[in-house]
Structures are given as structure tokens and as C-alpha cells.
Amino acid sequence: MHNSFSEQNIGFSAKNKEKTDKNNQPESFLGQNSSTQDLLDKSHTKQSIKKKRILTGDRPSGKLHLGHYVGSLQNRVKMQNSHEQYVMIADLQSLTDESFKSENILEIMKDYISVGIDPEKTTFLLQSQINSLYELTFYYMNLVTLGRLERNPTIKEEILQKGYKDSIKAGFLCYPVSQSADITGIQADVVPAGKDQIPMIEQTNEIVRKFSQQYNSNCLREAEILLSDQPKLVGIDGKSKASKSLNNAIYLSDNEKTLREKVFSMYTDPDHIHVHQPGKIEGNVVFSYLDSFYEDKEHLSELKENYKKGGLGDIKIKQILFESLRAFLTPIQNIRLQLKDEDMISILKNGTYNANIEYEKTIQEVRKSIGIYSFD
Amino acid sequence: MHNSFSEQNIGFSAKNKEKTDKNNQPESFLGQNSSTQDLLDKSHTKQSIKKKRILTGDRPSGKLHLGHYVGSLQNRVKMQNSHEQYVMIADLQSLTDESFKSENILEIMKDYISVGIDPEKTTFLLQSQINSLYELTFYYMNLVTLGRLERNPTIKEEILQKGYKDSIKAGFLCYPVSQSADITGIQADVVPAGKDQIPMIEQTNEIVRKFSQQYNSNCLREAEILLSDQPKLVGIDGKSKASKSLNNAIYLSDNEKTLREKVFSMYTDPDHIHVHQPGKIEGNVVFSYLDSFYEDKEHLSELKENYKKGGLGDIKIKQILFESLRAFLTPIQNIRLQLKDEDMISILKNGTYNANIEYEKTIQEVRKSIGIYSFD
Numbered sequence: 242m243h244n245s246f247s248e249q250n251i252g253f254s255a256k257n258k259e260k261t262d263k264n265n266q267p268e269s270f271l272g273q274n275s276s277t278q279d280l281l282d283k284s285h286t287k288q289s290i291k292k293k294r295i296l297t298g299d300r301p302s303g304k305l306h307l308g309h310y311v312g313s314l315q316n317r318v319k320m321q322n323s324h325e326q327y328v329m330i331a332d333l334q335s336l337t338d339e340s341f342k343s344e345n346i347l348e349i350m351k352d353y354i355s356v357g358i359d360p361e362k363t364t365f366l367l368q369s370q371i372n373s374l375y376e377l378t379f380y381y382m383n384l385v386t387l388g389r390l391e392r393n394p395t396i397k398e399e400i401l402q403k404g405y406k407d408s409i410k411a412g413f414l415c416y417p418v419s420q421s422a423d424i425t426g427i428q429a430d431v432v433p434a435g436k437d438q439i440p441m442i443e444q445t446n447e448i449v450r451k452f453s454q455q456y457n458s459n460c461l462r463e464a465e466i467l468l469s470d471q472p473k474l475v476g477i478d479g480k481s482k483a484s485k486s487l488n489n490a491i492y493l494s495d496n497e498k499t500l501r502e503k504v505f506s507m508y509t510d511p512d513h514i515h516v517h518q519p520g521k522i523e524g525n526v527v528f529s530y531l532d533s534f535y536e537d538k539e540h541l542s543e544l545k546e547n548y549k550k551g552g553l554g555d556i557k558i559k560q561i562l563f564e565s566l567r568a569f570l571t572p573i574q575n576i577r578l579q580l581k582d583e584d585m586i587s588i589l590k591n592g593t594y595n596a597n598i599e600y601e602k603t604i605q606e607v608r609k610s611i612g613i614y615s616f617d
Numbered sequence: 618m619h620n621s622f623s624e625q626n627i628g629f630s631a632k633n634k635e636k637t638d639k640n641n642q643p644e645s646f647l648g649q650n651s652s653t654q655d656l657l658d659k660s661h662t663k664q665s666i667k668k669k670r671i672l673t674g675d676r677p678s679g680k681l682h683l684g685h686y687v688g689s690l691q692n693r694v695k696m697q698n699s700h701e702q703y704v705m706i707a708d709l710q711s712l713t714d715e716s717f718k719s720e721n722i723l724e725i726m727k728d729y730i731s732v733g734i735d736p737e738k739t740t741f742l743l744q745s746q747i748n749s750l751y752e753l754t755f756y757y758m759n760l761v762t763l764g765r766l767e768r769n770p771t772i773k774e775e776i777l778q779k780g781y782k783d784s785i786k787a788g789f790l791c792y793p794v795s796q797s798a799d800i801t802g803i804q805a806d807v808v809p810a811g812k813d814q815i816p817m818i819e820q821t822n823e824i825v826r827k828f829s830q831q832y833n834s835n836c837l838r839e840a841e842i843l844l845s846d847q848p849k850l851v852g853i854d855g856k857s858k859a860s861k862s863l864n865n866a867i868y869l870s871d872n873e874k875t876l877r878e879k880v881f882s883m884y885t886d887p888d889h890i891h892v893h894q895p896g897k898i899e900g901n902v903v904f905s906y907l908d909s910f911y912e913d914k915e916h917l918s919e920l921k922e923n924y925k926k927g928g929l930g931d932i933k934i935k936q937i938l939f940e941s942l943r944a945f946l947t948p949i950q951n952i953r954l955q956l957k958d959e960d961m962i963s964i965l966k967n968g969t970y971n972a973n974i975e976y977e978k979t980i981q982e983v984r985k986s987i988g989i990y991s992f993d
Binding site: 332333336342343346367369370372375376378379380382383384385386387388389390407408409410411412413414415418419586589590593611612613614616 | 708709712718719722743745746748751752754755756758759760761762763764765766783784785786787788789790791794795962965966969987988989990992
């Protein structure tokens with residue numbers, strides 16, 4: 242049956258707890274990222290307070306890259322200490338844009354674990370295996386009008402891009418409804434997201450209010466958006482944010498040769514032709530990456546001053562960035578090498594099993610509120 | 618859990634088989650309906666041929682009436698012999714028009730059984746309890762464009778009626794997709810329906826073809842519409858078809874007093890004031906009902922001739938119709954009186970359990986075709 246996950250493998254994460262915990266120490270593989278360490282320390286002191294539930298996740302559209310690390314992964318490594326964290330691999334969402342590949346699921350799990358998202362602290366779940374999501378989506382569709390969905394900015398942009406709405410898939414139009422099911426089904430208090438995702442949370446909370454009013458029920462809760470304070474990491478071409486589809490990203494799993502090639506092909510300052518000339522920092526991809534990954538902020542300020550004055554060459558700063566990223570990625574990749582497919586499956590299966598229990602609680606309440614007949 | 622129906626009550630229908638079979642003899646309660654008998658005899662000879670699967674059903678929006686009997690119920694009593702018949706109580710569809718009342722489910726089951734739909738020959742199922750329908754609907758939404766759904770004549774009419782489409786619920790727009798899940802999930806060969814339902818079957822078969830092409834799969838089959846040759850039964854007011862919402866229908870469960878009141882208030886020929894005057898047959902509700910329920914067709918022709926010539930009064934023909942309907946309804950109501958709620962629940966629960974097995978086969982194939990990850 243579809244959602245009948247066995248509990249037989251729950252032992253895995255416990256067995257490997259010691260190893261995983263050690264690996265999660267930021268000193269061992271995150272370099273000297275003092276801000277991450279600060280936040281980890283702070284969050285540890287909060288553990289006695291009742292933790293809020295957080296839902297986050299990714300579409301399995303490919304391996305994760307440094308843009309994901311800066312934008313979300315590093316935050317998850319922190320949040321798992323201060324929050325009850327659920328990380329969803331949103332394979333159903335991938336169906337709407339036809340980017341779906343089930344083999345990406347294992348790669349993403351390895352990315353998660355290797356950067357330090359700890360299955361002892363975080364529940365991983367596979368969206369398609371949460372049976373009640375389909376049902377919740379179905380019910381919520383009766384609470385949302387066509388006009389409201391078409392006014393969603395993401396949908397509006399897609400309609401504009403395509404020039405006409407005839408080719409928009411119903412599944413795409415309704416995917417904010419499906420996201421609302423993801424969020425409300427797990428009873429998330431907090432959803433970390435970028436500014437562009439504000440309409441998605443608004444749609445979710447509208448559905449919650451409509452449901453509460455229509456069925457005179459309080460079984461669903463509104464969620465809060467946790468806006469990221471991190472700017473999006475730029476792609477190596479400097480043209481837009483790092484992304485798989487634009488082929489301008491450095492992957493967590495890129496080997497040394499690829500890393501070197503990508504760093505040395507980075508867009509810098511096209512007018513900075515000779516070492517002695519003054520160079521620009523703004524729009525210079527190398528400095529953007531150094532801002533995110535170079536730990537010694539004081540030295541970084543000096544480097545910037547020297548670059549602006551003239552006398553610091555692109556090759557030199559690229560070499561510094563390369564070393565810095567290599568130091569960051571090597572321990573992550575060393576962990577990744579030790580990760581076995583079957584263990585990734587176990588972790589995801591167990592997490593999905595546990596998440597299903599939570600979603601099942603919600604759907605039971607939802608059915609009762611609507612008045613769905615039950616044979617039991 | 619949601620779709621885990623126990624098998625413990627399967628004994629019910631077997632235990633009552635003898636009684637039910639006897640009750641199903643059309644002679645015992647359908648009067649001398651020779652055409653029904655003819656068709657039953659014909660269909661019996663077909664039983665050695667592999668039976669086609671048929672899906673039909675009703676929204677649980679209220680008790681069933683004579684319009685349902687003429688339009689579908691009498692056909693189901695026949696089809697259950699020649700086909701492998703599934704009758705779905707479509708409670709999810711009721712959610713889209715907010716007519717949903719779960720208490721109607723038992724009343725409709727009693728209507729079904731009392732007119733002779735036999736749980737030994739027909740599988741009854743409750744739509745909301747078929748888990749895979751939600752999931753199938755979800756997948757199919759990615760195969761249908763917004764433009765295609767908006768061109769559906771039923772939806773178009775609703776949009777016209779409301780004057781603007783902003784208030785159309787997404788669930789209403791997408792309900793042809795959900796119907797496609799009902800039909801394809803059970804692998805129906807045949808769907809009996811009126812002409813107005815042709816677009817629904819076309820949408821279903823379009824989804825099947827799109828699925829087959831996109832996923833290179835042949836796990837879904839196209840369905841054939843079986844157009845009803847019965848004209849729709851008119852309401853007692855003569856203005857439109859018999860319907861619950863227009864309050865112009867005679868219910869299968871109406872008592873003698875109500876039946877008499879309704880028959881004697883029927884619209885006839887407003888110009889036929891005196892008995893001796895000639896009367897009109899066209900648009901005369903009493904003769905419409907006699908066409909459907911008066912067995913002696915020869916005598917009916919004579920009555921019509923006399924009415925047209927003049928000399929046959931409205932009270933006389935109403936009395937004939939009343940007697941005729943009373944003779945038709947009394948044995949049905951006698952059976953209904955014997956039906957127990959718990960037995961209706963058992964029949965529906967067992968049928969739903971068995972139907973779930975069939976739907977589950979389909980969803981497994983669908984998941985495999987799409988490439989949905991499985992932990993098993």
C-alpha cells in the first residue's frame with residue numbers, strides 16, 4: 242500500500258547518531274564560519290522553550306549548489322536546533338513543470354546530510370508518499386476561486402510569458418493550493434521563504450481562514466513566513482542568480498577540477514585589464530562569493546580596498562576564492578562519499594512515515610469538519 | 618485509516634441473497650413492465666460473454682424520484698445482469714456545489730436496493746472513501762490546460778450564468794478532471810449518460826490519450842458513453858424536468874397522500890375545462906407519466922384518443938395514473954420498510970472495499986508510468 246511505511250529501519254539514524262552528530266559540528270567541515278557558529282550557540286539555549294514547527298524543502302530538479310547553501314541549507318542546519326524542522330522533497334511539484342526525475346531524490350538527500358542537516362533533528366519527507374496531501378488539495382480547491390488563482394503573481398507572470406493562458410496546465414494554476422496542503426497538513430507555524438513567496442503564504446492563510454469560516458472549525462492554523470535575510474547568490478556569469486537551468490552554478494558535489502574551472506571563469510570587472518588598474522567590487526562575482534564563503538571578514542575588507550585601489554589581480558582573488566571554496570567543500574564531499582543509497586532511503590522512508598502520522602491527524606480533523614462520511 | 622475497510626460484513630449480502638433475489642423479480646414489484654422484462658430476458662442470455670464494466674452513480678443531494686427511475690435506475694436494474702456494474706455515490710462532487718449532506722447516503726442506498734439494484738450483482742461505492750481518486754485527480758490536473766477546462770460547456774454555462782468567472786471555484790472548474798479519475802480509475806468500459814454528458818466523456822478520453830502519449834503507457838482505457846434512449850421525465854408542473862431543486866418531483870418514498878396530492882396537482886391542458894371538450898396530449902404531464910408507468914400500452918392509446926376527442930376528464934386520467942403509480946411504488950416502499958440502516962452501511966462498505974481494490978490496481982500502474990518513487 243501507498244503510505245504504509247514500515248518502521249523497521251528507524252534504527253539507522255540512531256545507530257549513526259554519534260557519527261552524524263560529530264559530522265554536524267560546523268568546525269569539522271564548515272570552516273570558520275563564525276556567524277553560523279554564533280547562531281548555533283544562540284539556538285542551543287532556546288531548546289527548553291516549546292519549539293515551533295517549520296516546513297521547508299526543495300523540488301528534486303537536480304543536485305543542490307552553493308546558491309541553495311547560502312539561500313536555505315545553512316539556515317536549515319541552524320533551524321533544526323531551534324525548531325521542529327520538516328524538510329520536504331517536493332516531487333509532486335516537479336510534475337507540474339515536467340522537471341521530474343526520481344533519481345534526483347537520492348542526490349538531494351546526500352546533499353542534505355553532507356551539509357549537516359541531521360536526521361536526528363530534522364524529519365525528511367517525500368511529498369508524493371503523503372497520501373493525505375492529495376485529499377487536502379482536493380478539498381481546498383473548493384475554497385479557492387479561479388480568479389484568485391489567476392491573480393497569483395507567479396501564475397500571472399507565467400501567463401504573460403506564454404502570451405496566452407490556454408496552455409497553462411490546471412495543475413500549475415492550482416499548485417499554490419497544493420502548497421497550502423503541504424503547509425497546513427503538517428500544521429507548520431513557520432515557512433522560511435524569499436520575498437517572492439509571500440503570495441504563496443497569503444494564499445495558504447486565506448484558505449485556512451475560509452476553511453475555518455465555512456466549516457466553523459479551528460483544525461487548521463495560519464503560518465508565518467520567515468523571510469530570508471540572505472541575498473540570493475549570483476551565478477558565475479554574474480547575470481542572474483545561480484541556477485541549474487542557467488548552468489551557472491557551483492554544485493556541492495563539484496570536484497576540484499570543475500570547481501577550479503568555474504571559479505576561474507567567473508565574471509569580475511571587464512574593465513580591470515591590468516593588475517595595477519583599479520577594479521570594481523560591485524557586480525564582481527568573485528567578491529560576492531567571498532562575501533558568503535570567506536571567513537576572515539577583516540582580511541576580505543583589505544582585499545577589497547586593494548582591488549579598488551589597483552594592484553590586486555583577478556587571478557589572485559580567484560585563487561583565494563578557489564582555496565576558500567575547496568576548504569568549504571572538501572569536508573562536505575568527504576561525508577558525501579561515505580553516504581550509502583540504502584541509508585538515504587531509510588532516512589527518507591522513516592521521516593516520511595513519521596510525517597504521515599502528523600498529516601493523518603490533520604486530514605482526520607478536516608474530514609470531520611467538512612462532514613465526510615466515515616465507515617468507522 | 619481511510620481506506621481500510623474490513624471484510625467482516627461481506628456475509629450480509631450472501632445471507633440475504635435469497636430474499637433479495639426474490640424481491641428483484643420484476644413481477645413482484647415492477648408491475649407488468651413488459652419492456653423491462655424483455656430486456657432482462659435478453660440480457661440473461663448474454664451472461665456467458667465476458668461482461669463489460671460499467672460505472673454510474675448519483676450525487677447524494679437527496680432522495681431519488683421517478684425522474685431518476687425513468688432516467689437511470691430502471692436501466693441499472695437491467696444492466697447489472699449484462700454488465701459488471703459499479704454504482705458510485707458521488708459525495709465529493711456534492712462538495713463543489715455545497716449540496717453535500719452525508720445523511721442522504723443512507724436514503725439513496727435504500728432507494729437503490731428497494732428498486733431492485735442487487736448488491737450481489739452490483740458493486741456500490743462511496744466516492745470519498747476511494748483514496749486513489751484524489752491522487753489520480755492530482756496527476757490528471759497536469760494533463761489538462763486551463764483553456765480546455767474553461768471550454769467545457771457545463772463550465773461555460775456556469776460562467777455565463779454568474780456573469781463573470783471570478784466566483785467560479787477551482788474545484789468546480791476541475792470537476793471534469795475528478796470525473797475522469799472516477800471513470801478511468803475503475804477501468805470502466807461504458808458510462809451511461811445523457812447527451813449533455815458527452816463533453817465529460819470526451820474530456821476523460823482526452824486525458825487517457827494524453828496520459829498514454831506523455832508516459833508511453835497503456836494502463837488507462839478510453840470509455841464509451843451509453844446514451845439513454847429515455848426522454849427525461851417532466852416535472853409535475855410541466856415546466857421542466859423533474860428535479861429536487863425545482864420541487865416538482867414524485868419521490869420513490871412519497872406516501873400515498875403525497876402521491877395523490879402531486880398527481881392531482883399535475884399540469885394537464887389548461888384549455889380543457891369541460892369533460893366533453895377535446896384535450897391536448899402534448900405537454901400534458903399526466904400522459905407523459907402514463908407513457909412511462911402505464912403498462913397496458915393498447916389501453917393507453919385508447920385513453921389518448923378519447924382524451925383528444927373529448928369526453929375523458931382530467932380527474933379520470935389522474936385517477937388512472939395515481940392507481941398506476943401506487944401499484945408501482947407500493948412494493949418498492951414495502952421493501953424499503955424492511956431495509957435496515959446497518960445493512961445499507963455494510964453493503965456500501967463492502968462494495969467500497971472491493972472497488973478500492975480495483976482503483977488501487979490502476980493507481981499502482983499510473984504511479985509506475987509517471988515514475989513516482991516508491992519505497993517498496
